[in-house]
Amino acid sequence: ETWEGEVRVGGDIIIPEGVKLTVEPQTVVKVVPNRDLAHSGIDTTRAEIIVEGDITFKEGGDPSRFISDSDSPEPGDWYGIRYVRMREGEEGSEKANIGLERRKCRSRFPTAITKEEDNRGKRAVKNTEIYHAESGISGEGVDLGLKDVEIRDCNFGVYSTSWWISLNRTSVVSCDTGIFSNSWITKARSCKIDSNGIGILINDGILNQLRSNSFSGNSVGLMVKGLGDRGKEVSVVKADQELIREKVSAIRSAEEIINHLPIDRQIPGLAREGSDCGVALISDNAFAKNDTGLIFAPYAIALVRKNDLIGDGIGVYIDDAWPMLGLGMCGKNKIVSVQYSVYNNSPFYILAEGNYWGTVDPDSIAKKIYDHYDDPALGIVDFEPYWDGGDAFAGGPQSGGEQHLLFSIAPIASPSFGSIDISYQLVIPVQIEISIFDPVGRRLFFQNKRESAGYHRINKNLPAGVYFVKIKALEKELNQKVVVIKG
Structure with a gap:
C-alpha cells in the first residue's frame, strides 16, 4: 500500500508481517487525538501505527509528516509509530486498515517485502517528521536506523528496547x-x-x-x-x-x-x-x-x-x-x-x-x-x-593516576552496622585479592579471582568487633581498619 497526499487516521493501523507500506514525500498523516476505533494495541484510547512488516519513507522531496489532527495539539494526542516483532497468535491483516479514513489519498495493494529486506535485521526511518505523540518512534525488539528525521512535542521522542539503534x-x-x-x-x-x-x-x-x-x-x-x-x-x-x-x-x-x-x-x-x-x-x-x-x-x-x-x-x-x-x-x-x-x-x-x-x-x-x-x-x-x-x-x-586509571575502590564505611561493605569499579578485567582479618590475624574471608570490567560489590555480615580489610590489585594494596557495630 502507498500513502500520499493527506491521510487521516482514527484508530490503530497494523502493517502485518511480510507487508510494506510506502509513504511518499510530502504526505501528511493526521491522527485524530485520543481516539482508537480498533481498541487494540498497548493503548486502547489512542491510535498507534504498529509495524510488524515495514514502512518505506520515500526520499527525494520534502519529508512526510505525522501530526495530531487537533486545532490545539498536545504531546500524547496519539501514541506513535511502534516497530514490533509479530506476536504468536495475533491477528494481522484483518486489523490492518481499521480506523483509516483517506482524504485525497491514492491507495495501492500491499507490496510484499523481499527476502533480503526481511532479513536485514533493522528498519530504516528516513525523511519524516513526527509531532504530538506519546512515543514518536518505538523499537520494541526491532533494530532501528533513523536518518534525517525530526521529532517534536512528544513525551518520548524515540524509545528503543532492541539490540541496536542508530x-x-x-x-x-x-x-x-x-x-x-x-x-x-x-x-x-x-x-x-x-x-x-x-x-x-x-x-x-x-x-x-x-x-x-x-x-x-x-x-x-x-x-x-x-x-x-x-x-x-x-x-x-x-x-x-x-x-x-x-x-x-x-x-x-x-x-x-x-x-x-x-x-x-x-x-x-x-x-x-x-x-x-x-x-x-x-x-x-x-x-x-x-x-x-x-x-x-x-x-x-x-x-x-x-x-x-x-x-x-x-x-x-x-x-x-x-x-x-x-x-x-x-x-x-x-x-x-x-x-x-x-x-x-x-x-x-x-x-x-x-x-x-x-x-x-x-x-x-x-x-x-x-x-x-x-x-x-x-x-x-x-x-x-x-x-x-x-x-x-x-x-x-x-x-598516581595510572593505577587509578584501571580500578577504583570506594571508601569502606567505619563504623559499619552489622557488615563490611566493599565496592569497586574496574575498567578492564583485573585479578583482585580481598581478605578480612580479625584482630589476632585469623582470615575470616578470602577472595582471589579475576573480575570482569564493571561495578562489583561484596557485603560480609560479621559480629560486632574490629576487623582489618586488605585489598590487592595491580601491585596496589589497600589496608583499612573497620569497626562493626550492632544497631
Missing part, C-alpha cells in the same frame, strides 16, 4: 525525554537535541557511541546509566520539566533529578541477568546552556573526549559512576560552566586530566570542581595536568 542527522526537540535507549548498542551522530527535559537517556548497553551531536537548552543534555538492579524491572523516567527547572538552581539539582523524577512506565524482563556494564564513548559533542550537560548515574562507565561543554549550569555530574574525562593527557574537553564544571557525588577517583577549564589558574579551576576536598567521603577529581586550550599542558599530576 541515529544520524536526527532532530529531537521539545520532548519530555528526547531519546530513551535500553538497547545493547546505541549510536548517535550529527543529531540535534534541543529544549528537552532529558535529551538522551541511555540505560546500560555494551557499547554506546555519541559523536558530533549538539545538546542545547535541555534540562539534562545526556544521562548515562549502568545496570544496577539486575534481573528486576527497569524503571523509565519521564522528565517533568517544571520539576527539573525548579531543582536545577540548587547545587544538588542533578541528584534530585536522578532520585525524584516521576516514573512513567516499567518494562518487565529488560534487565539482563548477569550482564556487565558497557562503556559509553562520548566525543566531539557540543553542550551549551543546558541546566546540566552530562549526568553519569549509578554504575555508568564512560570515556569522554573532545567535547565542548560551554555555559551549562553544571557541566558534568557524577553519581556513583566512573566516567573518564581524560586519558593520557588527551581529554581535550572544554568545560566552562556557570556553577560547577564537575560535581563528583561518588566515592570514586575521576581522571580528568588534559582538559580546558576556561582558565589556567589551578585555584580557579578547583573552585568549580566539587569533590573530596569539599566532602572527604567523595572521590578526587584529578584535573592536572590541564590544557590551556591551545597546544600546551600545565600543572603536574595530583596523584
Whole structure:
C-alpha cells in the first residue's frame, strides 16, 4: 500500500508481517487525538501505527509528516509509530486498515517485502517528521536506523528496547525525554537535541557511541546509566520539566533529578541477568546552556573526549559512576560552566586530566570542581595536568593516576552496622585479592579471582568487633581498619 497526499487516521493501523507500506514525500498523516476505533494495541484510547512488516519513507522531496489532527495539539494526542516483532497468535491483516479514513489519498495493494529486506535485521526511518505523540518512534525488539528525521512535542521522542539503534542527522526537540535507549548498542551522530527535559537517556548497553551531536537548552543534555538492579524491572523516567527547572538552581539539582523524577512506565524482563556494564564513548559533542550537560548515574562507565561543554549550569555530574574525562593527557574537553564544571557525588577517583577549564589558574579551576576536598567521603577529581586550550599542558599530576586509571575502590564505611561493605569499579578485567582479618590475624574471608570490567560489590555480615580489610590489585594494596557495630 502507498500513502500520499493527506491521510487521516482514527484508530490503530497494523502493517502485518511480510507487508510494506510506502509513504511518499510530502504526505501528511493526521491522527485524530485520543481516539482508537480498533481498541487494540498497548493503548486502547489512542491510535498507534504498529509495524510488524515495514514502512518505506520515500526520499527525494520534502519529508512526510505525522501530526495530531487537533486545532490545539498536545504531546500524547496519539501514541506513535511502534516497530514490533509479530506476536504468536495475533491477528494481522484483518486489523490492518481499521480506523483509516483517506482524504485525497491514492491507495495501492500491499507490496510484499523481499527476502533480503526481511532479513536485514533493522528498519530504516528516513525523511519524516513526527509531532504530538506519546512515543514518536518505538523499537520494541526491532533494530532501528533513523536518518534525517525530526521529532517534536512528544513525551518520548524515540524509545528503543532492541539490540541496536542508530541515529544520524536526527532532530529531537521539545520532548519530555528526547531519546530513551535500553538497547545493547546505541549510536548517535550529527543529531540535534534541543529544549528537552532529558535529551538522551541511555540505560546500560555494551557499547554506546555519541559523536558530533549538539545538546542545547535541555534540562539534562545526556544521562548515562549502568545496570544496577539486575534481573528486576527497569524503571523509565519521564522528565517533568517544571520539576527539573525548579531543582536545577540548587547545587544538588542533578541528584534530585536522578532520585525524584516521576516514573512513567516499567518494562518487565529488560534487565539482563548477569550482564556487565558497557562503556559509553562520548566525543566531539557540543553542550551549551543546558541546566546540566552530562549526568553519569549509578554504575555508568564512560570515556569522554573532545567535547565542548560551554555555559551549562553544571557541566558534568557524577553519581556513583566512573566516567573518564581524560586519558593520557588527551581529554581535550572544554568545560566552562556557570556553577560547577564537575560535581563528583561518588566515592570514586575521576581522571580528568588534559582538559580546558576556561582558565589556567589551578585555584580557579578547583573552585568549580566539587569533590573530596569539599566532602572527604567523595572521590578526587584529578584535573592536572590541564590544557590551556591551545597546544600546551600545565600543572603536574595530583596523584598516581595510572593505577587509578584501571580500578577504583570506594571508601569502606567505619563504623559499619552489622557488615563490611566493599565496592569497586574496574575498567578492564583485573585479578583482585580481598581478605578480612580479625584482630589476632585469623582470615575470616578470602577472595582471589579475576573480575570482569564493571561495578562489583561484596557485603560480609560479621559480629560486632574490629576487623582489618586488605585489598590487592595491580601491585596496589589497600589496608583499612573497620569497626562493626550492632544497631
